[in-house]
Amino acid sequence: MASSIGQRLRLSIFGESHGEAIGCVLDGLPAGYAVDMDAVLVQMARRAPGRDKTATPRRESDQPRVLSGLLDGRTTGAPLCMVIQNENQHSGDYQNILSCPRPGHADYTAYAKYHGFQDARGGGHFSGRVTAALVAGGAIVLDALSRAGIDISTHIARCAGISDTPFALDDPAALAAQAEALVGKPEGFALLDTTVEEPMKAAIRAAGADGDSVGGILETAILGLPAGLGEPYFDSVESLLAHAAFSIPAVKGIEFGTGFGFADLRGSAANDAFRMDEVGRVVTRTNHNAGLNGGISNGMPVVFRTVVKPTPSIYKRQDTVDYVARKNATLSIQGRHDPCIVPRAAIVQTCTAALVVGDLMTTRYGTAWMERPTSYRREES
Numbered sequence: 001m002a003s004s005i006g007q008r009l010r011l012s013i014f015g016e017s018h019g020e021a022i023g024c025v026l027d028g029l030p031a032g033y034a035v036d037m038d039a040v041l042v043q044m045a046r047r048a049p050g051r052d053k054t055a056t057p058r059r060e061s062d063q064p065r066v067l068s069g070l071l072d073g074r075t076t077g078a079p080l081c082m083v084i085q086n087e088n089q090h091s092g093d094y095q096n097i098l099s100c101p102r103p104g105h106a107d108y109t110a111y112a113k114y115h116g117f118q119d120a121r122g123g124g125h126f127s128g129r130v131t132a133a134l135v136a137g138g139a140i141v142l143d144a145l146s147r148a149g150i151d152i153s154t155h156i157a158r159c160a161g162i163s164d165t166p167f168a169l170d171d172p173a174a175l176a177a178q179a180e181a182l183v184g185k186p187e188g189f190a191l192l193d194t195t196v197e198e199p200m201k202a203a204i205r206a207a208g209a210d211g212d213s214v215g216g217i218l219e220t221a222i223l224g225l226p227a228g229l230g231e232p233y234f235d236s237v238e239s240l241l242a243h244a245a246f247s248i249p250a251v252k253g254i255e256f257g258t259g260f261g262f263a264d265l266r267g268s269a270a271n272d273a274f275r276m277d278e279v280g281r282v283v284t285r286t287n288h289n290a291g292l293n294g295g296i297s298n299g300m301p302v303v304f305r306t307v308v309k310p311t312p313s314i315y316k317r318q319d320t321v322d323y324v325a326r327k328n329a330t331l332s333i334q335g336r337h338d339p340c341i342v343p344r345a346a347i348v349q350t351c352t353a354a355l356v357v358g359d360l361m362t363t364r365y366g367t368a369w370m371e372r373p374t375s376y377r378r379e380e381s
Contacts (some may be wrong), residue, residue, distance in 0.1 A: 018126035023083035029365035031077030043139035046347035106311030138351025148373035150194030153182035160203035179221035208339030211315035216342035227299035236295020257290030
């Protein structure tokens with residue numbers, strides 16, 4: 001089972017939804033780095049469940065407890081291990097899926113791979129609950145990137161058929177302003193146009209009241225990335241971000257910049273013209289290619305979108321099979337489930353992207369970008 005991501009800055013996650021705890025191990029941090037646990041808690045609150053009727057009523061405190069790698073607020077150089085206790089499980093709600101898998105969920109494929117030895121309660125290791133550990137580790141890297149002048153933010157581009165204002169690919173300055181406005185927002189719906197929040201919530205609640213669920217699109221912007229990160233072909237920035245994005249439960253598609261819209265453009269419209277700015281830096285007039293050429297960053301904002309499918313755990317009766325009895329069956333699930341995971345998944349996508357960017361930075365600059373966040377790039381000149 002591959003539960004790790006990254007090469008030089010590496011995160012491993014562990015645990016199951018209804019086990020004693022979930023957690024992560026973050027390896028590659030330099031010794032002496034000051035970890036801001038308050039910043040971690042801010043991001044944990046953005047993912048936390050039980051806020052309102054647009055999310056599962058399962059409530060968890062989600063307070064990461066550091067077991068190793070941190071002493072007096074600074075890293076020791078050893079792997080940093082954090083655990084998050086599971087406090088509000090209702091395992092009995094999952095008895096009827098032990099042999100009758102939920103359509104669209106990993107119940108059957110987990111059974112096929114692990115031959116019934118997997119922990120099926122609450123989805124086990126496949127549950128979105130485990131993304132809390134991903135956020136805990138990713139939030140540390142996200143804060144480190146911010147200190148180095150690299151900010152990552154995600155908003156709900158579309159949910160339940162209702163759209164937010166998209167990032168402005170034709171105007172990089174406006175795009176940067178949009179993304180920066182999202183960075184300091186508290187937990188809740190991450191939107192550029194706050195007037196669509198209530199209609200979105202109403203649509204999500206309506207689906208939940210009908211025993212159903214809805215999906216959406218998340219859009220992420222990475223600002224301040226230096227030019228020259230990434231490798232051609234197999235370790236391109238797109239390849240690594242896509243690999244990580246598809247590790248988030250329910251993500252089923254991704255596009256960068258103008259993405260599939262390139263199919264309807266001519267090259268003269270698709271290309272981003274290069275210019276020199278007022279301080280002598282290479283910039284582009286537009287950003288259709290999302291700050292990436294040949295798989296390598298060009299210094300402009302990196303923008304990508306993912307599509308998040310509707311939560312597969314719905315209360316409507318569905319056709320399934322009983323793979324123990326070897327017969328067709330119907331299933332009506334119990335338990336507590338999100339009618340839409342898109343709002344809570346926004347910070348998961350942000351922290352996942354942070355892990356990729358942190359690893360790319362460490363590949364090029366070693367740990368200097370964390371140890372000397374305001375001066376590490378002077379060594380290139």
